[in-house]
Amino acid sequence: MKELALIEQIRRSFAASRSKAVALGIGDDCAILRPPAGSEVLVTTDFTLEGKHFRRDLHPPESVGHRCLARGLSDLAAMGATPMAAFLSLALPASPLADPKSRTWITRFFKGLRALADQHHITLAGGDTAESPSDAILADIVLLGAAPIGRSLRRSGAKPGDALYVTGSLGGAAAELSSLFTLNTFPAKISKTVNHPQTFPQPRIAIGQALLRRKLATACIDISDGLSTDLAHLCRASNVAAELEQSAIPLHPLTRKLAPDAALNLALHGGEDYELLFSAPTSTRIPHQLAGIPITRIGQFTRKQAKRPLMTLLGLEGTRATLEPHGWEHFSLS
Amino acid sequence: MKELALIEQIRRSFAASRSKAVALGIGDDCAILRPPAGSEVLVTTDFTLEGKHFRRDLHPPESVGHRCLARGLSDLAAMGATPMAAFLSLALPASPLADPKSRTWITRFFKGLRALADQHHITLAGGDTAESPSDAILADIVLLGAAPIGRSLRRSGAKPGDALYVTGSLGGAAAELSSLFTLNTFPAKISKTVNHPQTFPQPRIAIGQALLRRKLATACIDISDGLSTDLAHLCRASNVAAELEQSAIPLHPLTRKLAPDAALNLALHGGEDYELLFSAPTSTRIPHQLAGIPITRIGQFTRKQAKRPLMTLLGLEGTRATLEPHGWEHFSLS
Numbered sequence: 133m134k135e136l137a138l139i140e141q142i143r144r145s146f147a148a149s150r151s152k153a154v155a156l157g158i159g160d161d162c163a164i165l166r167p168p169a170g171s172e173v174l175v176t177t178d179f180t181l182e183g184k185h186f187r188r189d190l191h192p193p194e195s196v197g198h199r200c201l202a203r204g205l206s207d208l209a210a211m212g213a214t215p216m217a218a219f220l221s222l223a224l225p226a227s228p229l230a231d232p233k234s235r236t237w238i239t240r241f242f243k244g245l246r247a248l249a250d251q252h253h254i255t256l257a258g259g260d261t262a263e264s265p266s267d268a269i270l271a272d273i274v275l276l277g278a279a280p281i282g283r284s285l286r287r288s289g290a291k292p293g294d295a296l297y298v299t300g301s302l303g304g305a306a307a308e309l310s311s312l313f314t315l316n317t318f319p320a321k322i323s324k325t326v327n328h329p330q331t332f333p334q335p336r337i338a339i340g341q342a343l344l345r346r347k348l349a350t351a352c353i354d355i356s357d358g359l360s361t362d363l364a365h366l367c368r369a370s371n372v373a374a375e376l377e378q379s380a381i382p383l384h385p386l387t388r389k390l391a392p393d394a395a396l397n398l399a400l401h402g403g404e405d406y407e408l409l410f411s412a413p414t415s416t417r418i419p420h421q422l423a424g425i426p427i428t429r430i431g432q433f434t435r436k437q438a439k440r441p442l443m444t445l446l447g448l449e450g451t452r453a454t455l456e457p458h459g460w461e462h463f464s465l466s
Numbered sequence: 467m468k469e470l471a472l473i474e475q476i477r478r479s480f481a482a483s484r485s486k487a488v489a490l491g492i493g494d495d496c497a498i499l500r501p502p503a504g505s506e507v508l509v510t511t512d513f514t515l516e517g518k519h520f521r522r523d524l525h526p527p528e529s530v531g532h533r534c535l536a537r538g539l540s541d542l543a544a545m546g547a548t549p550m551a552a553f554l555s556l557a558l559p560a561s562p563l564a565d566p567k568s569r570t571w572i573t574r575f576f577k578g579l580r581a582l583a584d585q586h587h588i589t590l591a592g593g594d595t596a597e598s599p600s601d602a603i604l605a606d607i608v609l610l611g612a613a614p615i616g617r618s619l620r621r622s623g624a625k626p627g628d629a630l631y632v633t634g635s636l637g638g639a640a641a642e643l644s645s646l647f648t649l650n651t652f653p654a655k656i657s658k659t660v661n662h663p664q665t666f667p668q669p670r671i672a673i674g675q676a677l678l679r680r681k682l683a684t685a686c687i688d689i690s691d692g693l694s695t696d697l698a699h700l701c702r703a704s705n706v707a708a709e710l711e712q713s714a715i716p717l718h719p720l721t722r723k724l725a726p727d728a729a730l731n732l733a734l735h736g737g738e739d740y741e742l743l744f745s746a747p748t749s750t751r752i753p754h755q756l757a758g759i760p761i762t763r764i765g766q767f768t769r770k771q772a773k774r775p776l777m778t779l780l781g782l783e784g785t786r787a788t789l790e791p792h793g794w795e796h797f798s799l800s
Contacts, residue, residue: 155506159703160621161544161688162508162611172489173507174496175592177553177608183599210495219511221606258509265517266600272555274511274608277496287494354495369493 153216163257171278176207194244195331204275205335210354212344213277217257223264285352287369290411304329304384306402338423358403358459487550497591505612510541528578529665538609539669544688546678547611551591557598619686621703624745638663638718640736672757692737692793
């Protein structure tokens with residue numbers, strides 16, 4: 133139980149870094165948040181389970197802590213929300229963690245989580261801890277954010293004729309994961325996080341906020357399950373079809389050493405890129421960059437028609453191919 | 467993966483039973499809640515892990531679903547909050563659930579959860595699902611509630627001289643658990659839930675709301691870890707000491723078949739009773755009942771003094787004994 137006491141200690145250390153919206157953090161029956169007046173409250177929860185979402189032998193602990201929080205932050209980004217607070221439920225196995233090496237793991241996990249939390253001015257306002265019933269580390273993160281009432285960016289607002297945009301570049305997370313599997317180890321020294329889209333993804337909070345504030349987007353979703361799968365979600369929620377221009381898709385530098393087909397495949401279906409996909413009328417002037425990140429127009433929405441594909445890929449030679457969602461089949465409800 | 471699809475189906479069925487505060491439920495990147503104007507938002511998260519919090523061979527699935535939600539509702543009750551929505555992260559083992567018996571388990575789990583959710587007019591507004599990395603079923607529930615700004619009942623408001631009250635009766639949950647272990651099975655037919663304080667605890671939402679609305683309590687906590695442990699939490703948060711009158715402690719009917727010492731032991735340290743413990747000035751008239759549940763004065767708060775015990779038990783013969791917290795050592799942060 134010493135490890136749980138250690139967690140308590142680390143998590144209580146978060147109490148010092150209070151978010152503005154947190155009126156009462158760790159230590160009572162509930163945490164108390166006070167969203168700005170005129171706000172609606174955004175909520176998202178995401179599991180991070182060892183063996184399913186990460187491997188302890190492959191992912192550095194800082195990466196596990198970072199990704200835990202990044203998943204939830206990316207969901208807030210997709211709605212244009214301002215993060216208020218995070219809640220972490222963490223279960224650790226009893227036996228394998230009862231040694232100094234494991235205490236180091238926990239400390240490094242929280243270091244990774246905290247670095248990203250500080251970057252976004254949020255704190256851990258609560259959560260739960262328990263002993264894991266197996267050897268697997270289990271985490272569930274909850275993120276709460278705020279947005280002006282009625283202004284949150286939903287998946288359902290895209291209209292036929294709207295253009296389709298994506299932030300940053302795609303396929304990097306899958307390319308990094310694939311090289312991790314090949315190397316079967318993580319580089320001892322982490323250089324810039326931009327080179328680690330899988331292990332240290334950067335949620336696009338500032339871009340989501342800009343899209344909301346400047347009323348640029350009609351619909352938005354984050355690309356956590358892969359472009360093809362998340363675009364299908366957006367199409368279904370908005371009741372529209374989409375055409376994707378292959379030549380326009382921005383490929384992550386890490387995919388450049390791959391054959392063109394393989395690179396395209398990762399960009400379309402790889403998942404975990406945590407970029408934003410959004411729609412806007414062609415009459416809306418979309419900047420080439422938002423918050424320092426390139427914005428690329430990669431297609432357009434069309435009217436949904438019976439017997440016509442939901443998604444079409446316009447190839448380099450003017451070909452048209454049906455695009456099927458082949459990303460991560462993820463049964464999340466949020 | 468069929469089981470996950472089944473969960474999706476069941477959880478989507480919750481979409482029909484919208485809570486008033488839920489502007490957008492399952493199906494986008496985040497859920498959207500709109501608390502009443504002038505509210506603060508209360509948040510609590512609780513793990514329910516197989517082998518740690520329940521046994522699949524002992525607890526009926528309805529009980530597991532019910533208790534999952536009851537844990538969070540009880541935390542909201544302790545703050546006097548009005549529940550707004552629940553979020554459930556649920557991981558199921560792949561192999562053991564790939565049979566009709568297991569599909570029945572899931573259906574019955576959600577039946578239990580839903581019955582309690584309906585009773586409190588809330589719905590599942592989101593969550594996450596995953597495959598469990600082991601054979602254990604893993605759940606994490608998040609509850610959001612609302613209370614008028616600055617009015618939430620905290621643990622920290624008790625003053626020396628305040629009287630100490632408890633709702634309902636104590637020791638029932640531990641007594642039922644002990645008889646479950648002895649019988650090693652659950653009775654096929656569940657009679658009234660009042661007889662099942664462990665398997666179907668009733669969170670005291672209406673009482674918490676009445677305490678807040680009528681400004682009756684100066685501090686409040688729920689008794690999830692046992693009277694001795696939760697009273698110690700309250701004393702420490704309020705910086706006061708407490709005297710507990712043994713003769714006044716209301717014992718649950720299920721403890722009556724036990725020896726008096728054993729019954730007292732369960733009432734003091736048993737845990738999981740989910741009653742409320744609160745403080746009020748002696749000048750405040752506390753009703754004998756709230757929401758149909760008896761309210762009992764069981765002691766008083768005194769000034770905390772160095773070298774004096776934090777908690778004292780006043781015995782039947784006028785004895786004074788130091789009361790140590792011997793309840794559930796629970797490392798929850800909320």
